[in-house]
Amino acid sequence: MMCMRAFGGARGAAVLALAAGVLAVMAPAAFAGKPTGKFAPFSDCPVSGTNVVTCLYSETTKGEVKLGKTAVPIEAPKKIILQGGVAENPETGASSFVAAVDGNTLVKTSLPVPGGLLDFVNCKEISNIIERIACELVFENGVTGVNATTELAAPASSIGIHEGKLISGNGAALILPIKVKLENPFLGSECYIGSNAEPIVLNLTTGKTKPPAGFTALTGSPGTFTYEDESQYAIDNGVSLVENDFAVPGASGCGGILFSWLLDPIINAKVGIPATAGNSTAILKDPLQLASAAAVKASE
Numbered sequence: 695m696m697c698m699r700a701f702g703g704a705r706g707a708a709v710l711a712l713a714a715g716v717l718a719v720m721a722p723a724a725f726a727g728k729p730t731g732k733f734a735p736f737s738d739c740p741v742s743g744t745n746v747v748t749c750l751y752s753e754t755t756k757g758e759v760k761l762g763k764t765a766v767p768i769e770a771p772k773k774i775i776l777q778g779g780v781a782e783n784p785e786t787g788a789s790s791f792v793a794a795v796d797g798n799t800l801v802k803t804s805l806p807v808p809g810g811l812l813d814f815v816n817c818k819e820i821s822n823i824i825e826r827i828a829c830e831l832v833f834e835n836g837v838t839g840v841n842a843t844t845e846l847a848a849p850a851s852s853i854g855i856h857e858g859k860l861i862s863g864n865g866a867a868l869i870l871p872i873k874v875k876l877e878n879p880f881l882g883s884e885c886y887i888g889s890n891a892e893p894i895v896l897n898l899t900t901g902k903t904k905p906p907a908g909f910t911a912l913t914g915s916p917g918t919f920t921y922e923d924e925s926q927y928a929i930d931n932g933v934s935l936v937e938n939d940f941a942v943p944g945a946s947g948c949g950g951i952l953f954s955w956l957l958d959p960i961i962n963a964k965v966g967i968p969a970t971a972g973n974s975t976a977i978l979k980d981p982l983q984l985a986s987a988a989a990v991k992a993s994e
Contacts, residue, residue, distance in 0.1 A: 727994030728994060729990050729991075729993045729994055730993050730994070731993060732922065732923075732927055732985075733927065733985055733989060733990045733993040735751040735777075735983055736749040736751055736777075736983075736985055736990045737795075738777050738778070738794035738795045738796050738798065739751075739777070739778065739779045739794070739795070739985075739987065739990055740778070740779045740792050740793070740794070740795050741779065741987040741988075741990050741991045742991070744779065744781055744792055745781040745782055745783065745784060746779035746780065746781045746792050746987045747779075747780060747781065747782045747986065747987055747988075748779065748780040748857075748984055748985070748986060748987060749778075749779050749780075749984065749985045749986070749987055749990050750776070750777060750778060750779065750780060750855060750982070750983070750984055751775070751776075751777045751982075751983045752775065752776040752777070752981070752982040752983070753773045753774075753775055753980055753981060754768055754773060754774040754775075754776075754978040754979060754980050755768065755769070755770040755771075755772070755773045755979075755980045756768060756769070756770070756979040756980050757934075757976075757977040757978045757979045757980075758975070758976075758977050759842075759844070759874075759975075759976050759977075760974055760975045760976075761874065761887060761894075761942045761965055761966075761967060761969065761974050762942060762965045762966025762967040762969040762973055762974060763964075763965060763966030764807065764964070764965045764966065765808070766805050766806075766807055766808070766842045767805070767808070768805060768978070772803055772805055773803060773980075774800070774801070774803050774844060774978070775798075775800070775801040775803070776799065776800055776801075776853075776870075777794045777798070777799060777801070778791055778792055778793055778794045778799045778850055778853070779791070779792040779987060780792070780855055789855075790851050791850050791851055791852075791853035791854070791855055792850060792851070793849070793850035793851075794850075799846060799850045799853070800844065800845065800846045800870075800872070802843050802844075802845055803843065803844070804841035804842070804843045804877060805841060805842050805843070805844075806839065806840070806841055806842075807840040807841065807842050807876070820960075825956055839878065840876055840877065840878045840881070841876075841877040841878070842874050842875070842876060842877070843874065843875045843877060844872050844873075844874055845872065845873055845874075845875060846870075846871065846872060846873075847871045847872050847873040847888055847889065847890050847893035847894070848871040848890065848893060852869075852871050853868075853869060853870060853871075854866065854868065854869030855867070855868055855869075856868075857984070859899070859900075860900055860916060860930070860933070860982075861900075861916050861919065862901070862916070863899065863900045863901030863902070863914065863915075863916050864901055865899060865901070866897035866898060866899055867898060867899055867900050867935065868896075868898040868935055869895070869896070869897055869898070870895070870896045870898065871893040871894070871895050871896075872888060872893060872894050872895075872896065873886050873887065873888035873889055873890070873893055873894060874886065874887045874888055874894070876945070876948065876961070880949070881948050881949060881957070882947065882948065882949055882950035882953075882954075883950075884946075884947035884950070885945065885946075885947050885948035885949070885957075885961075886945065886946055886947055887942065887943065887944070887945050887965070887967060888942070888943055889943070889946065892943045894940060894941075894942055894943070895940055896937045896940055896976050897937055897939065897940070898914075898935035898936065898937045898976065898978065899914055899935065899936060899937065900914040900915055900916040900917070900933060900934065900935060900936075901913070901914060901916075902914075903936055903937060903938050903939055904939055905938045905939045905971065905972040906939070906970075906971050906972040908972065909938065909972035909973075911938075912936040912937070912938050912975065912977070913936065914933075914934040914935055914936040915932060915933060915934040916930070916933060917930045917931055917932035917933035917934070917982075918930070918931050918932055923989060926985060926986045926988075926989035927983075927984070927985045927986075927989065928983070928984045928985070929981055929982070929983050929984075930981060930982040930983070930984075931981050933979070933980070933981070933982050934977065934978070934979045935976075935977075935978045935979075936975070936976065936977050936978075937975070937976045938971075938972060938974065938975040938976070939971050939972065940971055940974060940976075941968070941969065941970055941971050941974075942967045942968060942969040942973075942974050943967065943968050944958065944962045944967050944968045945957075945958050945961045945962055945965070945967065946958055948961050
């Protein structure tokens, strides 16, 4: 009663009612729980309002992605994170990948390219005097570092994950359509190898790859699975996913509208792209975690 009088009778009651309504609307978002314990890494798994049955969280802290002649190592503390859920159609039983809640299904991690910009572009190698002068105007500077960031080149639903093949090593365990952004102030904001229209498609296996004749096969490893909580949680230590049977398109958009005509061919020559299957490799290592969506939700 004292609170009501302090707010001014009926007007105070209306204000309190409105405030209670706002809090009721805000409460689910403001106080939504997060998975705890071993299920904490699955905080972005879409467990609500979907047919997701399995949550996935993978951290790659070792390995290498080599496109044409240029290799970019993956080394801790840098890591490439893939996360989301695997849904199952209740009618057909078919599986599909579902994007992470925050949209960061494949977290954009910038990896330094060995040699930087100077290893990509040597203006003195250009015979045409006009092109060489244009090259020097752009690249004779102190900002030479180049980063490579791997991004999804298609919706998350295009990702393929096959737990059986992950364990057996027979066939592609992870299908990943990607594009690689080359980052440097002088390369502009749209310098990519691969695109949504022409992605680099990795069919990663824990077994043995099947590259074209004349190329050496790579051998991955299914690692060692450890199951906990009555098989509601699994971690795969020592997993190694490999692929060297994919084509890589040429670069595009490097230097923006003004200089892409000059820089795209230079970068293509330096990187060794476009490259046919067998000339490029992908090696992704380190733990992969899986959990049942029900257990993740129950841990919140």
